[in-house]
Amino acid sequence: MSSITQPVGGHGHGHDEHAHHPTGIMRWVTTTNHKDIGTLYLWFSFTMFIVGGIMALTIRAELFEPGMQILAPERFNQMTTLHGLIMIFGALMPGAVGFANWMIPMQIGAPDMAFARMNNWSFWLLPPAAILLVLSLFVPGGAAETGWTLYPPLSIQSGMGMDLTIFAIHIMGASSIMGSINIITTILNLRAPGMTLMKMPVFCWAWLITAYLLIAVMPVLAGAVTMLLTDRHFGTSFFNAAGGGDPVLFQHVFWFFGHPEVYIIILPAFGIISEVIPAFSRKPVFGYASMVYALSAIAILSFLVWAHHMFTTGLPAAGILFYMYATMLIAVPTGVKVFNWLATMWKGSISLEAPMMFALGFLFLFTTGGFTGLILAIQPVDVQFQDTYYVVAHFHYVMVAGTLFAFFAGIYYWLPKWSGKMYNETVAQWHFWLSFIFFNVTFFPMHFLGLAGMPRRVPDYAQQFTDWNQVATIGAFGFGLSQLVFLYAVVSAIRSGKPAPAKPWDGATSLEWTLPSPAPYHSFETPPVVK
């Protein structure tokens, strides 16, 4: 964003909280404040990250050696399923909404989200969903053991855990749809005077498009799992050949949701990176307009590529070619983004604080994951890779080193604004380097495992896969422990960090930096004027 901004009217009328504002826990339960809700989302996300992470470590521990050690096979499958679902729906998506809640009103000069009360509900739907998911582990038959993709007929066989999962997905879907409607409305309707769409920070653009994708595909997922539910309990035959249906129909509906979903996971991260890189290069983002067009192109293309997850189901050749070409095309707008970020850095005045380090780590590793995605898009090659650890490597590169690293970048970047305290740079640098190294130790070997032919979702493997699995397991524990450093960095900053100035990063330009740190409870009750 290249405009000069000038807040009009006192931002921060001080903290004139109302007399009847609840305090203690009820403050958080009933709050209609976008900042409180953003905080709730972020802590929820981190909690789920730990829960899903512990499941991942259980998986990795079982896979340390060939043979069955700590889990029965059906428990292993449940761990895989819940790990995937919890990480995606519990950690990454709510995390991104947390950023949206905190930043969008401040970046566009709005007093709050458009629907502050509904905003509260969007958040408070998540804990019930999480309870249903985690509870499913303890019902007879255990959690869903189908992988996060819930393919029938396997999911028809599952026990009660599958029903709990289905309802959890319904609830999370409702949460996402309401959250997205809120975000879109806020962006379209509550921009400060002068804040035209093409002056908005790229982060807001990224979320605008993400929210659109969410509204388009979450209902489709709801439809898919509803059909699953009626096939399971009410005798419908959507996914049953005996009655004229087709198990593959589920895959089509699921991936019509699922592929846009992966961009839902990455676009907010692109947004964060597009804020951080200019700030630490002390230059405006390069090619603002093409950044926006690229985001839109990715969103549109994402509806046309879903069957690349179904390359081995036996689609006709014409279908395969269509989905292969369309998938490959996504490399073009994504490439535009990568090149624009590079051009933003080019001839800048770069400094390497923790947010920038994570942004660079993102760039490096996300692109690696993008390239493996492109390799998977080549259908003949995917025939060898589909359902192997190569795919597991691909998506952890884009989701962990992509989205998660972007979140870390965003947290270090905005923590001073949120908490009014600076984090400790040394601790944060340790967090980065440990995460970066252990991430690669964990996931890089998975490419080799996939190439050599190790299927995913197996609790046990042939002996030639032992060595890389051991490396990966060691890396996973290292990566997990590195996150304790993160927890320490954040908690110690909040409790005893140095007070942060209003604008700790000299290269930052967007509206939130015109507010004091910490940002007042109510910001921009009268809109600033953006020139």
Next chain:
Amino acid sequence: MSAVSQGAKPYYYVPQPSHWPITGSLALLLMGLGAAFWFNHYAAGPWILLAGFCVLLVMLFGWFGTVIRESEGHLYNKKVDLSFRWSMSWFIFSEVMFFAAFFGALFYVRNISVPDLGSALTGRELWPNFSAQWPTVGPYIKQQFSPMSAIGIPLLNTILLVTSGGTLTIAHHALKSGHRGALKFWLFVTIVLGFTFLGFQAYEYHHAYTEANLKLSTGVYGSTFFMLTGFHGAHVTIGAIMLTVMLVRAFRGHFDAEHHFAFEAAAWYWHFVDVVWLLLFVLVYWL
């Protein structure tokens, strides 16, 4: 909010903390648990579900009641009104996508899976006696049934619903030109048409189950038929309830010529339900 307390009209109304959302969450948690227990044959299931539903009703009354009070208290200015318009549009878009999933399923079974089941490869190897036509119960289920025909109740229902769209528009015009009597009358007619539609649909379902031997479990034809028309019927029910609330509010003197977005939202929803029906009529009953 400070701006409110300063007495001036706020730039944008931000509501006070509220316990309705958490109440709604509790309701959905109970309903999810209850349904899961029920479907897996635990006796407590239906009761938990019912409890959840009651909490949900309380929440809906409480929450919408608050919104109505805020609206009538003129806390919503033009900007808030515009927010409501955006949000209702996007909400309807999400509903469109929900139906798209089921229409997509219908398209897929008719054009891909059923022909495939009768194809030279799959058909010859696995289902030699299956002839791939629509409607079908599939190659394995043995059941005779008569499919729904488009003329008769469906056609009648089409006429009812299209008419109700018209009467609702008349009501809206009446509201805009301040004819409150006409508003109430035409709104009432719309609601009657809506419930008549539902009555016919209930009759049709009864006929399907008892005479046509067409059930939810009648292969993929029964599945798509009942799920599509059933979800549509549920939406008609919700829409009719929304309109009823609007009628009650009209009697209480709510709404004026400029300020009646709640009414418009219900009307948009009703038109959306109308359009879905037209698609259903063509794709499910007719073709």
Next chain:
Amino acid sequence: MVGNQERSTRALRAPSKYSARWLAAALCAGLLAAPGVATAAWEWNFQPAATPIAQQITHLHELIFWICVVIFVGVFGTMFYTLIKHRKSVGHQAVQFHENTTVEIVWTVIPFLILLFMAWPATKVVLAMHDTSAPDMTIKVTGYQWKWGYDYVQEGFGYYSTLSTSFDQIQNRAPKDEHYLLEVDNPLVVPVDAKVRVLVTAADVIHSWWVPAFGVKQDAIPGFVRDTWFKADKVGIYRGQCAELCGKEHGFMPVVVEVKSKEDYAKWLAEQKKKVAAAADDPNKVWDLKDLLARGRQVFDGNCAACHQPNGTGNAAIGAPPLVGDKVVLGPRQHQIDVVLNGQTNGVVATGGAGGKMPSWKQLSDVEIASVISYTRNTWGNKAAEDIVQPSEVKAGRK
């Protein structure tokens, strides 16, 4: 028998030439793969191709891979250059520019052209893989939870192929053999240099039939048949695995294909036909209890013991009830025939389609089912009133 022709496992091989390339690539990418070089067991590339298609896939992968490496080096070379040169700490002042239409068009168009260059060879391979016309023979592959069924369509016989690794090895109670988890009782046998068309389907849930060395992976979808093909050009044993999560024992249903020379294959085929003729069970024959029990025990240990345990005590963790003293086993035989034939969930016999938690055993022969039921009714202290079930009753019980 063909151990010397073993090709598919590379467990004890020295790194191939690909390994060295991969190492170079990994280092270029600045990532740490170093520990892998020294020892031999670190598998990190495709199994050697045994069909022309697998060969083409390998080449295609290498092509795309190297293009990506080149772009990667270009992009991140630039990044590191700017990181070093344009640092605040080296006193670089930011130059304020923020767009340039020409370069933006260039870096949109060039990647597009690169993609076209990739799409061309990929398309050729896609089309080749779909050409199932004019096969020399056809085999029908059926996925079951958890084994493979192979039917020689023209020859009119078939058999099951089940994991042969012992339970003790899996539970770490016995040393693991060389082909741990990749060995079966009856491999699929095909002749070399013949175009084999494979019809793939499944009986319960989705499986995926995958032989890496052939470049073949085809999902097995219950109720549908999909076809694919391969033409192995080297004699040997090739090992793969089920590649679609299919439940508890997804990790334990390997695919093993033995490619024999034309003569060996003919010999094998003749033997096989003789065996089939000899073993053909006559479902109308009346069996006596002793024979049924002996047969039943084999069937039980091979199919049921995984869940109900060899001594019939069941496995509470997955809800498989003990069959000792079980009311179904001691009750009317017709009901047990229903349960075993159709499967059962929560006490309800499944009807049609995929079975429930207790799988359907339709795929077993009448004799096998009759014998296993009789066995459960007369062992572990069970003494059912209706103690014997004849194959003819099972036959009648099939719908």
